[in-house]
Amino acid sequence: MERKKLARTAAILTAATLGLAACGSSDEGAEGSDTIRVTVANHVWTDTIKAAIPEFEEETGLKVELTQLGEDQLSDQYNVKLNAGSDEIDVMMYRPLQEGRLFADNGYLADLSERVESNEDWDWSDFQEGPVTATTFEDQVVGVPIITEREVLYYRKDLLAAAGLEIPSTMEELEAAARTISEQNPGTAGFVARTGKSAAVTQFSSFLFSFGGDFLEDGKSAVGSEEAKEAYAFYGGLINKYGPENVSTDMSWSEAMAIFTQGGAAFYTEADSLYKNATDPAKSKVAETVGFAPLPAGPAGSKPYNIPSWSLAINEASQNQDNAWKFIEWATSKDMTLQIQQSGVPGPRSSVWADESGTSTYPEDLAEAITVSAENGVGHDRPLVKSVAEAREIVGGPIVAAITGEDSDNAADTAQSDFEKFLEGEQ
């Protein structure tokens, strides 16, 4: 009896508390709200957009509330909020190759197929094919690409000239040049690149393709192939033999870029969209002497990745989808794309690339390298699976093994069987 009463009292009080909580919830996300909540990552793209937002607000009378986060925090935030079905995010900046499949599969991304076709001036057909494929899921457009990337070779003109060397056009030449320069300049590395198990995968991918390999072949693991083994040994070996002393195995782009821009290395392979970090005198000690070249050719040619790294999407749970689309339409318009591309972020629009003013702000050699890479580029830079983070850790294992001087062939065999198991689990 006592227990029943207790249960009743508890039930009444709980209901009252929840009722109060419900009264307190805001109704900002309601249909047609004037406030658009946009979540974005820290990026040069974001800096330019942020500066232009007042214009958009004035034109439309809408208000933009921007939340800006680091990449990892952004992912965590999406995991929590989208999982909970929250409508607190209207527009989201996401990585189509990293999370796109998972998000689309979970129904987090609104179908934009009709919206993209609705405005001829905005012109969906102007977007490059590769990026569009990456943001299309089961024939539905779920995102609009904003940033594209290709891997290029960053190098130091002064060190190359002092050693009397040409810009390397093959992997063998790259290795020879890295050796010569590191021997001639004690304390300066011949080559630097990302070393973190997961972080290095994207930059390693271009080496893998150039050696004739890939992560997957016909849906099966291919990281144990001879080509892949050669690529692992080559990429890791360059860092092991000619990399910075005491190299850590945790470096992402920011640490590797810091070594290069502080004058610590002769060659560096990285995404072209990050070039401003190397050419901006405020950030880089080598701004004056940095040069750019297409990725050197391996046995299978020069095959850098050419991918859309970030896109904009609308949260399926958002109550404010019409206004959210207005923001996306504005942020990805021809004008804005040109403006952003001029500030140093390679965009996805063909017309902007065809326009001379779209490339005029780029260093000449970089613009050439981008054009070459866009032609022979591969449309992915990581295994295209649902749980990309886990897959990256598996296929990244042999990279760090090679960097630390362990047997990378063995590590590749292990990665091959682990990846096979992983792929079975994915189905």
Next chain:
Amino acid sequence: MAAVLTPVRKTAGQSFSDWANAHRKWLFAAPAMIFVGLLIVFPVAWTLYLSLTDASGSVRADSDFIGPDNYLTVLTDTDRFWPAAGRTAYFTVSALAVELVLGMCIALLLWRPFRGEKWVRVAILLPLVATPVAVGMMWRLIFDPNIGFANQMLGWVGIPPQPWLSGVESALPTTIFIDIWQWTPMIVLILLAGLTSLSDEPDEAARIDGASAWQRFRYVTLPLMMPTVIVAVLLRSIDALKTFDILYATKGKGGGSFNEVETLNIYAYGLSFDYNKYGLSSTVLILFFLIIVGIMFFLTRRRKGTN
């Protein structure tokens, strides 16, 4: 003759106050009960439920009830789970041991008044007020293999640069060092409070009997301090077991490229936020929860024993 009582009509307010009077013990306890229910019982129960399902990808997606399968998977996982459990134990025990010894030494030094005592106390407590994530990032810079201050300092005295956080073998000891740097002051604070509340008489009596300083510490002060020491161990061990921020800020996802500082906490976080395997992650968390409850149970019994 029985008196006929005219029933008095009660107002609504009166009937509520009667009801409240009759149930006051539940009414006053209700806020706390709701708090515990919503914020502790529900999440634990939900995690327990998730640990018995194959939830992955999204918690909202359909998932199947698979019984104890996740527990079997986790408990037989010698690649990640058991090494992570080992690292958790290694981290906790080593950090705690050093912090206790160091904390006791510092507390004993600060026990008796001396000139400049206040300044020393403030200086010792400084690490405690810093945010662990900021502490992690600061030490990450100091221990950077190429530009870090630690290696530069070693260079001044002719010692070759050390890998610190970047070495597979040295990463975990380095994070333990950071934990010791940050949390020893808390032990000092607790032990100092214990020391100052001790009565001087047993110590004086031992002194008159001719006991040496070490003997007085070993046979008088330490036994009297045992309840305080156990409180310090209890608080710190729970904290050390669930350390996350320092490890994540220094080594990132998965505790580094070789999982070299991956503890149970980092592992469970990675399973949830990187791999989106909510069922497995919940299983690791439930097992971790049981370990912590077990240790707490053991320590509180010890504490009662010493009391």
